[in-house]
Amino acid sequence: MPKVTFVQMDGAEHAVKVAAGTTVLEAAKANDLPMVGTCGGSMVCATCHVKICAADRARLPPPTEDEEDTLDLAFGVTADSRLGCQIELTDALEGIRIQLTSTM
Template identity: 50%
Template sequence: MSKVTVIFVHADGREQLAKTEAGVTVLQLAHELGFELEGACEGNMACSTCHVIVDEQHFERLPVASEAEEEMLDLALGLTATSRLGCQVLLTKDLDGLKLYLPKAARNMMGF
């Protein structure tokens, strides 16, 4: 199986390249790597703490966000036109080279 490459840009501007198998979410990959991407609802799309900002050049390659995801994104700090929830971005071969920015802060509305 071929690997998918993802470039994470941390809040301090540091870029980190990651490779994974297709079929995992951005949130799962970030947790495997120990990155600061909370995911308070454990990927159940009940919070916005896994908010990531997709590089404009790669955003059009993603499937359109569902209405439920859009509603959760409205709760995210630093929302942009290319914001997505990491739990909803499934990494596929078509997304190889995806560049994502990790926000400086997250708002945990779940109280955890």
């Protein structure tokens, strides 16, 4: 079970252990963290937009073209942006830090 840290917009940190194979969206919802995920992970709304620092991003597979297209709908997209519904948490991602963003 990888331990991951969610960082809220106000800087509050929440370290949680999740079952391997859980997506960032699922982990956030299971831990009552503020992530909307309106489309439930079908990659059409971008309301699970998160930011991952460069060091942690290098441990992730690159985003698909579909993910990049959906990210175009999100506010405040940067090179650190990813969709939480597309990041599957594994033991290899132990310690990853996930910055929550505003979806409003």
